[in-house]
Amino acid sequence: MGRFVLRRLVQAVPTLFGIMLLTFLLTRVSPADPVDIMVGGVTDLTAQDREAIREAYGLNRPLPFQFIEWTWGVVRLDFGQSFFSHRPAIQLIAERIPNSLQLAVAGLLVALAIGVPLGVLAALFRGGPVDHAIRVTSVLLNAIPDFFLGLLFVLVLGVQLRWFPIGSMNVVGESCGLCWDRVWHMVGPVLLYANGGIATYPRYLRTEILEILGQDYVRTARSKGLRERAVVIGHVLRNALIPIVSLFGGILTLVVGGAVVVEQVFNWPGLGRLLFEAANNKDYPVVQAAVVIGSVLLLLSYVLRDIAYAWVDPRIKTR
């Protein structure tokens, strides 16, 4: 197991390098002069001032050199200062990650709590009306874009019926980690996070369960005289849930994947919203930091997923 984890981590290194290279190149090929962006609307800037800024930020050195320097900074978690708030970019990100994580964890749990039973129901009553209804729902949920679903929630349940708050994390003036008020504000975004899982888990699980129901050991269990419930829970579900384990690595995928849109719809101050704000302000250090950190989280989630897989299903390791 240790060797597998190690191998998987080593495999991630070239990818990490690729992420760094791409992020760096994309933000440096910018047609706009970084100095212009940095100084904002200042007009009485002399050529010497510009040179001084270039010198100070190392912008006059050759690109490969800048890349090495930037990489060295990133390794030490130093992404430079935000052009906008003049605070270290990494600090801004560190403040936001818990907020995104809170949504993602809750979203994953809700998705599992709804998706798994639906998958089991669909498989047990295959071909019946329940199965059809679940199938149609999941197809529909898959086709409706997250931001539309979110806007509908805000519009109907927030603006028109006033059942739920329409955005942000707490009522103005109040602030807490996880109190009733916060939970109230989380309902919308969490459901939106869970949407992807609710749409996809039942389908995977259904296929998986139907395959397992045909296995010899299920017939053996039945012929022993086990009750159907014991067969389904103890023998079928235990095996069918193996792929679901891998989804726990997917928490991080959710943090970055759904973050921008969901957090934008619900005005939730997380990582995605930070990227959105930074991009709007042309705050390059923060954009770079958000992209690199987001990608590393994603990469990490893939590694965790593979490890989780290998852990529950040792056959994978030998591949």
Next chain:
Amino acid sequence: MADVATTQARVVRPEPRRRSSGFWSDALWRVRHDPTTIAALVILGTLVVLALSADVLAERFFHISYSKQDLLNTYRKPSFDDAAWWLGSDRLGRSEVVRLLYGARVSLFIGVFGAAVSLVVGVSLGISAGYFRGWWDDVIVWLVSTLNSIPTLFLLIIVGLLFRLDPVSLAVFIGLLGWLGICNLSRGQTFALREREFVLAARAIGASPVRVMARHIFPNVLPLMIVVGMIDVGGIILAESALSYLGFGIQPPVPSWGNMLNGATQFLSRGPWLVYGPGIAISTTILCLYLVGDGLRDALDPRLKPSK
């Protein structure tokens, strides 16, 4: 997804006798006997026709252009009095119906063009990686895993931040970021195909690698790619509308379904109907594309059809 399309087909009727025919006409026959796919195709076709005739419709039928502002009549409620206000007007008093039509043009164009770009890139990289293997394969795998680890929307936001995007360049960018799945699939298929006898035979009589890939491997990968490409169009439309919704995609005054939703959210309570139009348009389009993709998969490769 396949399941919806196939539920109707589950009732096993004896297939009428017909002349045996080629692969493609067989596929066509199966599509013609799949009502869900036909319905989805009809809706898509209608959308395409409406989008293509947006200019004519705006001029002859709605009598208003997509950018005509009427600041005295902002947030006009939907009404049937005048064709131009069927779906109301937005915050600048522009006709929502006409803007939806033009938005369809933008979204469908980006979807199709972007999918074409990603198909070309994905298939050529995938097949060549699978065929040559070795260092070239390593490079492609590295590229795929790198791009896979950067959230696509993050990359698109950077791109939208750096360049002012028109539909063509946006489609190219989204296509250039969206070929990963296609590449993986065609690479996997090529791994299997290159060991087959007909490839060996072609090489034995001296066919060049390019010829083997183009004439012997590509046609075998094509059916699956058509299906994936169809579903890809939906994915790309989703990406475009998400990006435009966030304000980094297609810029006003050019309407796209995404940036219309962005406009609608500015005063949500004043014009709630502005959310429904673009949202329903996007959802319907994506749904139909998925259904058609599924129908095509069943038609092109009946073996993939779930038996239950």
